[in-house]
Amino acid sequence: MLKTNSIYFFDSVEFEEIIHYYIDSGKISLAKKAIKLGLHQHPNSILLKLLRAELMIFDGKFDEATSLLKELQAIEPTNEEIYVQQASIFSKNDKHQQAIDYLKIALLYTDDEADILAMIGMEYLFLDNFDEARLNFAKCLTVDFEDYSSLYNVIYCYDMQGKHIEAVDYLNKYIDKDPYSEVAWHQLGRQYFILENYKEALRAFDYAVLIDDTFVGGYLEKAKTLEELKRYKEAIDNYKITIDLDDPTSFVYLRIGECYEKLNKPTLSIQFYKKAVHEDPLLDKGWLAIAEISISNKNYYKALFYINKAIEIDEKNSLYWRKYAEINLKLNFFEEAVKGFQNCILLQDFDIVIWVGLSDVLCYLGDYKDALINLKKASKVFKDFAELEYRLSAIYFQFNDFSKAKKHLINGLNIDFEYHNEIKEVFPEVFKRQEVVDIISDFKNTSL
Incomplete structure (x- = not known):
């Protein structure tokens, strides 16, 4: 036409x-x-x-x-579709209670109660009213016991309320009525996993995959549970089953790599990490994992290459910049190490290790002024830390500011006397100075 x-x-x-x-x-x-x-x-x-x-x-x-x-x-x-459409308009305007009111009218005239009840449940979810949402999804299951979408939503409501024990009770009652529901067993396993009851979780996932031996989600959760039980070889076997059943994913390759790493098989581990990043080149965790194995094997140039890959993907991750600084220190690339530490601080990573690492590298480069600025910033965050007091003292000695140097040195000795032996390695020239030796000796004698 x-x-x-x-x-x-x-x-x-x-x-x-x-x-x-x-x-x-x-x-x-x-x-x-x-x-x-x-x-x-x-x-x-x-x-x-x-x-x-x-x-x-x-x-x-x-x-x-x-x-x-x-x-x-x-x-x-009496046409329920009219009320459903009116409810849709209210819902799209974020007037969810009015939408519920119209859906309840539709419920009076419909032959498909489960569909309307599910809509009401969704509106209650928009209102964060998880109790009412759960009750309506549960009603869907009384109409159609195999409405797995509603079952998932019931458990989602329990999850959002942190009611995992109640979810376990609900699922056990459901399974009593339908013991061959792989979906219910899978959801039960998830709840036990959250509750860290890994033995019961494993039992539930075992039933899920026995009922449906092609259930990829069941094998994945079973493998994760076996990892928690430190049964890494069995975990690997279950992850590999998912590869046989479905297209391989970077997640599965990554988990297999982690299992091999825990089994102290770095060659196999790195092989699967590389498969993970081949499957998903934007998997920054995969690049980090390869970098860490390269560090443990002392292949620092390779480690630097891989950590740069991770940083390219997520330059806002301070962990990657920490690793970047660590690797560059191993390679004696001190200016790059400074860049790594500085980026950590810019990303609000204020761990004392970062401040100390940055100040030590700056001192090694002879940039005592910037080192002092950073240590002063750190001392505002960390009060009474020997690591900072000794370093402040050493830098003030470099500047021949004897009174401030002595003050911070005594502070450090008061906090942790023995730590002065470690700081000698960072500032050997300072701790050979006679005035420093005398202050330490006097403090030791006075404190005895």
Whole structure:
């Protein structure tokens, strides 16, 4: 008809099917043309007018849709679809309680209670009313016991409330009625896993994969549970089953790599880490894992290459900059190490290790002024830390500011006397000075 401008007669149900086909295909403009043609032939069709209202809502024409739906409600007040569409308008305007009120009216006239109850449940979720949401999803299951979408939503509500023991009780009762539901066993295993009851979690996942031996999610969760039980070889076997059943994922390769690492098999570990980043080159955790193994093997140039890959993906991660600084120190690239530590601080990583590492490298480079500035900043965050007091003392001695140097040295000795032996390695020239030796000796004698 559209191509030839010919007119053919279709009954309203056929038009409805055509329109639904176009909507499902995402061809909204063709759906609108079909509605126009359909209403031209069937101007009193409630079904076609409801579809017109649906497309108005889709286009955000809420006032026009509301007006049309009120007309239809006056004509056919027992049509549940009218109330569902009105509820949709309220929901899209964040008026979820009004949406619930209209859905409850729809519930009085519908033959598909589960569908409406699920909609009500979703509206309560928007309101963060998890108790009411859960009750409505649970009602869906009384209508259709195998409505697994509603089962997931019931457990989601328990999760959001942190009611994991209650979720376990609910799932056990569900399983009593349907012991062959792999979905219920899987969800039960997840709850036990959250509760750190790994033996019961493993038992639940075992049942899930026994019922359905192609259940990828079941094998994944079982493997994660075996990891927690330190049964790494079995965990690897289960991860590998998921690769046989479905396309491999970077997550699975990464977990296998971690298991091999815990089994002290670095060659196999790095092999799977490389598979992980090959599968997903943007997997920064994979690049970090390879970098860490390279560090442990003292392959620092390789480690630097891999940590740079991680930083390219997520330059806001202070852990990566820590590793970057650590690797550059091993390679005696001190200016790059400074860059790493400084980026950690810019990212609000104020661990004392960062401040100490930065000041030591700056001192090694002879940049005592910047080292002092950073140590002063650190001392505002960390009060009475020997690591900072000794370093402040050493730098003030470098500047020949004897009074401040002595003050910080005595502070350090008071906090941790023995630490002065370690700081000697960082500032050997300072701790050979006679005045420093005398202060330490006097303090020792006085404290005895």
